[in-house]
Amino acid sequence: MQDRAEATRNAVLHAAAELFSERGYAATSISDISERSGRTSGAIYFHYTNKEQLALALVDAHFSAWPSVIARHDATARPALEKLVGLSFAVARTFRDDVLVRAGARLWTERKSIDIEMPLPFVDWITTVERLLAQARAAGELAAQAEPSRDAPNLVAAFFGLHTLSDVLDDRMLIEDRLANFWLLLLPGLQADPAPRALLARAGGRVTTGHPARVPDGTER
Template identity: 40%
Template structure:
């Protein structure tokens, strides 16, 4: 039995450090939910405290201000993508299949994950946030460039299209698609709109014989 398990058994209570980590995550999840729903400017620390069922002072214990929450949410969003690529990359998928599987999963995540939705909205509202946020889009372009380079080596990328250009087009198209879906339909049609984009754009970049 580990010392953590022993502490929990002995005291009957969750260790203070673990409780703090869990509470911080709960506050951040709630902030993401509200940022996604209302936007950055229309969400206050009081709103977050009330929804999470804490005092404002308790929220400030975990985050010094709203800007710190925004940064943490955007960073959390970017941390998810390498893990997602690791999940979809399997020996039975060629580069084309890996790109499609990654983007399919990404579209589903944008449809359902409040942290991802919040981070995307925060990036679009970055002029309202009085602190620099992590740079958007560049990480996605780099990640997809590497995958399109693999597709090019496998003879799957359409001849004459530079991998980085393909990556930029896909990222721009994907983020534009999800933004329009959000504005017009609160992302309820996002997966359908992704399927259209997938058919029109990815089929052209990665044609099947």
Template identity: 55%
Template sequence: MSEGGTEVQDRARATRKVLLESAAHLFVERGYAGTSVNDISDHSGKTSGAIYFHYSSKEKLALAVVRERFATWPQLAAPYAAPGVPPLEKLIVLSFGVARSLSEDVVARAGVRLWAERRGIEATVPTPFGVWVLAATRLLAQARRRGELAEGVEPSATAVTLVCAFFGHCTLTDELPGGHAWGERLDQWWLLMLKSLQRDADPAALLARARARIPVGREDPAPSRT
């Protein structure tokens, strides 16, 4: 491809990024119905024509926001694939990555709000739950093969329960007193869950080992507010 063609593609990617992030900020603050294309244009500094050129409608832009973080979860890849890490530790590390995004990443937060408002959007809004459940099921199945799960813990059914509980926990945490300390609340959640999941339950030790795998300074950051 020519140098000029590369520059055009780079500009297009940069424009889409600005539009996506501006739309996400507004969707978090005002919701889908309360945000117009003109609002996004004003916030982003781009024309409405640019918005329609790249996304064709507000619905398409909203779907792009959901897919960018909330429905595809690129954060799942690294912890899930890490070699030599016990599966229950992987599951905990994975949960902290997702919870961190839900707390501080405006695009992820917008995805949550848009999914909650999906009945008011004239398009099918994707959800992340199939991806989450599949990842959790596989990790729990690995843990069962290693003899680490408590008797009667069935991976697929347990994964659904964990994902539902985890999402509800993350969604409500910011609304509770002290909600910004999401890492501490997630610690408490895992201590409770692991008592039922582990065969030889030692939740504090397992949580400490998993926490040690999270990069320093990334385990409980103060979430940015829009």
């Protein structure tokens, strides 16, 4: 019985994530989620008392995805800047590939239309980036002009701005190329001994030519 209930919750949550990600909160109804999930409206209301609670569950799923990703990169023996760049690509791929994460991000941007309190974003990311930059400074990896407490919020803002751009222009299909070009621009100002392409390769990121990203039909974006 418990397995059946869990299967229902998961089916409903994934169906809601797909619809919220595709259409947004206001344009998605419980009836839509029922049709997509193959579960009755009664079953949905049994597990989630209203659409707001479904939205909150997805936002919570979005935020809960990150601690394990961060811990996995922290556990490596890589230098701190490599950890930071590697982490950025892991986050980018998760945004691209995980519908729960994408839905949670869209719902947070639509929070003013949802009558429920949501967690505060970005603060934990700023803390994580500042910590990695401080480690890089202590290890002699960071350029003299770089300042962890000043630069971390700017890096986080630029990173998530890049995601917004990629979401609009190419449905995040080109996010790895765009992120590689992002680091090719910024690493020369962050590394004590600039070698951005070598760092990208070691960190597991896509190393690009630096040319404009292209969508699959070959059109420059």
